[in-house]
Amino acid sequence: xxxxxxxxGLLKTGAIGSAGLAMPTIFTSAAHAFTNAPxxxxxxxxFNVPQSGPYADEGADELRAFQLAVEHLNGDGDGxxxxxxxxxxxxxxxxxxKKVEYVTGDTxxxxxxxxxxxxxxxxxxxxxMISGGSSSGVAVAVQGxxxxxxxxxxxxxxxxxxxxxxxxxxxGFRHFFNAYMSGAALAPVLAKNYGTDRKAYHLTAxxxxxxxxxxxxxxxxxxxxxxxxxxxxxxxxxTDFSSYITPILQxxxxxxxxxxxxxxxxNSLTQAVQFGLRDKVVNGKQFEIVVPLYSxxxxxxxxxxxxxxxxxxxxxxxxxxxxxxxxVKSFGTKYGFPPSQAAHTCYVxxxxxxxxxxxxxxxxxxxxxxxxxxxxxxxxxxGKTLYRAADHQCFKDVLVVRGKENPQSxxxxxxxxxxxxxxxxTYAPDHPMFAGGSLGACNPxx
Amino acid sequence: MLGLGKKDFILLGIVAAxxxxxxxxxxxxxxxxxxxxxxxxxxxxxxxxxxxxIFAVGFNILxxxxxxxxxxxxxxxxxxxxxxxxxxxxxxxNVIPAIILSVVVAGLFAxxxxxxSLRRSGIYFSILTLAFAQMSFNLxxxxxxxxxxxxxxxxxxxxxxxxxxxxxxxxGGIPVxxxxxMEMRETTTLTLGGWAFQFNNGYYLCGALLxxxxxxxxxxxxxxxxxxxxxxxxxxxxxxxxxxxxKPYTLAAFVISGMYAGxxxxxxxxxxxxxxxxxxxxxxxxxxxxxxxxxxxxxxIGPVLGAGFIKYFENIFSKINDNVLHSWFHILPDSxxxxxxxxxxxxxxxxxxxTLGLLFMLVVTFLPGGLVQGGQKIGRLFRRRDAxxxxxxxxxxx
Numbered sequence: 001x002x003x004x005x006x007x008x009g010l011l012k013t014g015a016i017g018s019a020g021l022a023m024p025t026i027f028t029s030a031a032h033a034f035t036n037a038p039x040x041x042x043x044x045x046x047f048n049v050p051q052s053g054p055y056a057d058e059g060a061d062e063l064r065a066f067q068l069a070v071e072h073l074n075g076d077g078d079g080x081x082x083x084x085x086x087x088x089x090x091x092x093x094x095x096x097x098k099k100v101e102y103v104t105g106d107t108x109x110x111x112x113x114x115x116x117x118x119x120x121x122x123x124x125x126x127x128x129m130i131s132g133g134s135s136s137g138v139a140v141a142v143q144g145x146x147x148x149x150x151x152x153x154x155x156x157x158x159x160x161x162x163x164x165x166x167x168x169x170x171x172g173f174r175h176f177f178n179a180y181m182s183g184a185a186l187a188p189v190l191a192k193n194y195g196t197d198r199k200a201y202h203l204t205a206x207x208x209x210x211x212x213x214x215x216x217x218x219x220x221x222x223x224x225x226x227x228x229x230x231x232x233x234x235x236x237x238x239t240d241f242s243s244y245i246t247p248i249l250q251x252x253x254x255x256x257x258x259x260x261x262x263x264x265x266x267n268s269l270t271q272a273v274q275f276g277l278r279d280k281v282v283n284g285k286q287f288e289i290v291v292p293l294y295s296x297x298x299x300x301x302x303x304x305x306x307x308x309x310x311x312x313x314x315x316x317x318x319x320x321x322x323x324x325x326x327x328v329k330s331f332g333t334k335y336g337f338p339p340s341q342a343a344h345t346c347y348v349x350x351x352x353x354x355x356x357x358x359x360x361x362x363x364x365x366x367x368x369x370x371x372x373x374x375x376x377x378x379x380x381x382x383g384k385t386l387y388r389a390a391d392h393q394c395f396k397d398v399l400v401v402r403g404k405e406n407p408q409s410x411x412x413x414x415x416x417x418x419x420x421x422x423x424x425x426t427y428a429p430d431h432p433m434f435a436g437g438s439l440g441a442c443n444p445x446x
Numbered sequence: 447m448l449g450l451g452k453k454d455f456i457l458l459g460i461v462a463a464x465x466x467x468x469x470x471x472x473x474x475x476x477x478x479x480x481x482x483x484x485x486x487x488x489x490x491x492x493x494x495x496x497x498x499x500i501f502a503v504g505f506n507i508l509x510x511x512x513x514x515x516x517x518x519x520x521x522x523x524x525x526x527x528x529x530x531x532x533x534x535x536x537x538x539x540n541v542i543p544a545i546i547l548s549v550v551v552a553g554l555f556a557x558x559x560x561x562x563s564l565r566r567s568g569i570y571f572s573i574l575t576l577a578f579a580q581m582s583f584n585l586x587x588x589x590x591x592x593x594x595x596x597x598x599x600x601x602x603x604x605x606x607x608x609x610x611x612x613x614x615x616x617x618g619g620i621p622v623x624x625x626x627x628m629e630m631r632e633t634t635t636l637t638l639g640g641w642a643f644q645f646n647n648g649y650y651l652c653g654a655l656l657x658x659x660x661x662x663x664x665x666x667x668x669x670x671x672x673x674x675x676x677x678x679x680x681x682x683x684x685x686x687x688x689x690x691x692x693k694p695y696t697l698a699a700f701v702i703s704g705m706y707a708g709x710x711x712x713x714x715x716x717x718x719x720x721x722x723x724x725x726x727x728x729x730x731x732x733x734x735x736x737x738x739x740x741x742x743x744x745x746x747i748g749p750v751l752g753a754g755f756i757k758y759f760e761n762i763f764s765k766i767n768d769n770v771l772h773s774w775f776h777i778l779p780d781s782x783x784x785x786x787x788x789x790x791x792x793x794x795x796x797x798x799x800x801t802l803g804l805l806f807m808l809v810v811t812f813l814p815g816g817l818v819q820g821g822q823k824i825g826r827l828f829r830r831r832d833a834x835x836x837x838x839x840x841x842x843x844x
Contacts, residue, residue: 051795051796052796056796067769102769103765103767104765104767104769104795105764105765106764106765106795106796110722110724111597111598111599111720111722111724112599112720112722112724112725113724115718115720116490116494116760116761117761117764117765119490119718120488120490120491120761120765123488123489123490123633123644124485124488124490124491136598137596137597137598137599140598140601141598141599141601141720141722144601144602144720145718145720147619147620148619148620148622148631149631162598167598167601167603170618206587206588206596206597207596207597207598208596208597208598233588235584235587235588236597437603437604438604440604440614440618440619440620441617441618441619443617443619
């Protein structure tokens with residue numbers, strides 16, 4: 001006993017013990033109420049976009065929009081949509097007086113890489129909000145990560161129903177429209193132009209976005225009386241679609257629906273045209289191709305082949321409202337060409353986040369989320385828009401577009417055929433295509 | 447000690463010290479300095495260093511010892527990840543059952559693939575493993591979607607029927623992975639002056655398992671079994687002619703390295719409960735080959751170094767953007783600045799592959815033994831200088 005309990009030993013233990021007690025004053029683990037609470041005079045946003053892979057073009061344009069948004073928030077440049085935005089709390093002095101800084105990362109259009117990149121932004125750079133993404137698979141994965149980490153995710157271009165459907169999260173918000181809305185807007189236009197007894201053949205990018213888009217378009221067109229001959233899934237990484245296109249010639253399908261986006265769509269459309277599909281007459285009808293989700297960047301990639309092809313889009317630079325004009329002007333001044341829909345949604349999402357923080361007077365994700373939920377705004381290029389509280393999806397008008405026959409410039413490739421009013425594309429939060437998930441509670445982290 | 451020779455024990459000790467002190471070593475620059483860009487001491491990346499270290503150490507048991515070049519090891523990593531996430535979904539958020547299941551499933555899967563692929567050697571073996579891996583990738587990507595959730599990746603949801611544990615926490619969130627209640631994502635930050643050192647629970651679990659994996663690998667290297675594997679590498683035909691059946695040895699090595707990969711996959715899922723199909727793609731298999739060769743195939747510590755090297759480039763260099771470059775070169779006149787940035791930006795950001803490729807070429811050309819050989823060369827240089835210094839000292843001037 002005496003061996004174990006000596007004066008020296010006791011002193012040692014005491015010293016170690018008091019050192020242990022003193023530890024919490026050095027280690028500052030749960031000092032903040034939420035993850036990455038901004039300290040000092042700046043706040044960091046994380047822009048996670050694809051810089052390689054099939055969506056790299058969109059990613060590059062998104063990054064330009066983010067840089068522009070940060071510039072405008074910090075009061076540089078001409079202010080862009082800040083002047084037309086219905087909310088006037090942003091004064092061009094950063095967010096809540098803190099200068100906006102940003103970090104960027106490459107999602108590589110892969111869920112794993114995107115999460116690693118987002119994690120490093122949160123853990124290393126102290127990002128308080130993550131935005132970006134040009135693939136729904138990535139958006140869903142990163143949204144899940146942000147929910148766990150306790151930061152806000154303002155998704156960029158993601159069109160899958162799942163993002164605000166079965167995979168919706170309390171910390172995630174989507175401004176972009178979705179596959180259901182595309183179907184609802186596009187179907188009446190297709191019926192008007194191509195009739196109601198068509199046979200459709202789908203080629204679908206094999207991931208969450210492709211699946212839900214195929215489901216939505218199929219449902220919408222079958223409701224018109226169309227029949228679906230076949231649906232074929234193609235890998236996201238595919239670049240050669242010829243082996244998928246030749247079987248179409250063997251069927252009696254007279255419409256090809258390409259549920260492809262970005263580089264996929266550019267390749268599949270070009271190859272479909274090269275195979276002479278558009279010159280074919282099947283069942284006494286002209287063979288047609290439809291691209292449900294369109295973007296100007298893709299139209300440029302596909303060149304001549306997009307002429308006369310219908311699709312839907314979230315926004316187009318040729319719109320004539322004040323918000324669009326202001327945005328196109330400042331984007332064009334800085335970069336020399338008009339922005340794409342991906343750039344638009346990313347720019348708007350950044351402003352909406354900043355605005356929500358300013359209105360909530362707090363960076364806490366839960367306060368920001370509450371400020372966004374059920375928020376109605378205008379002047380950001382899409383007319384009156386509602387951020388629905390039940391699923392964090394924006395509801396606004398949807399554009400149906402067509403590839404222009406006689407483009408005036410290399411950017412003037414699409415013409416707006418119809419602006420589908422918001423009521424026609426609104427659905428109930430528990431619609432079968434969106435059912436199966438729940439927002440859960442907001443997570444401030446830390 | 448621990449059944450190791452003195453040299454190996456010192457090596458293990460060095461690795462242990464590196465693992466323990468990594469949060470300090472990888473954070474050499476103050477958080478608010480411009481060089482903080484190059485800090486790698488944040489939990490996610492440190493975990494990746496450890497996890498891919500385990501993956502590469504395991505791969506090295508097969509490639510470094512037997513010379514069998516598998517191009518399909520990512521399949522085992524992916525299988526491990528999926529098993530672990532399913533364990534989280536169905537059983538418990540404790541990482542132990544998940545890790546055990548991932549190692550076991552990856553082992554069984556390796557047994558199956560190894561049994562078939564090892565009927566051939568050399569390039570044919572490589573092609574067979576590559577084919578199997580690509581098959582697994584396609585299965586995970588599209589065919590087995592209900593099991594793997596395709597491209598989006600398998601994730602936890604709020605409705606998982608967890609037998610031991612709750613589907614959602616009282617606050618309405620998804621429960622987090624833990625080790626008997628110790629949360630994997632919990633990080634303690636030590637702020638000393640301008641430095642912020644992060645100590646993450648998950649990282650130390652990965653670190654402990656890396657040490658264990660490393661220890662087992664040393665034991666295998668030094669065992670009669672390891673000697674037999676080396677004999678396979680040097681001349682398999684000769685072994686066969688002496689009447690030895692080499693297949694059980696190579697198959698055992700294949701399964702062991704498959705289990706290492708499964709452990710790495712299980713750990714990846716434990717740190718971040720998501721399993722994506724791209725983890726099984728052939729590029730991921732190629733990456734571990736690069737790690738091993740870059741670090742030094744057949745050496746003990748080489749694969750760990752190689753893994754760290756590649757992950758560092760992937761995560762640090764890919765995040766340097768125009769903005770950062772402008773802040774570095776803003777002292778230069780505008781025209782020169784833009785020219786310099788135009789050149790440099792191809793090597794950073796999304797161009798990090800280019801930098802890595804160049805370095806890989808340099809290493810393979812000048813240091814065929816990998817980074818380890820580089821270290822040895824430098825070591826020898828110093829020793830020679832020491833020896834030379836001693837020699838001059840011992841000869842007194844006339």
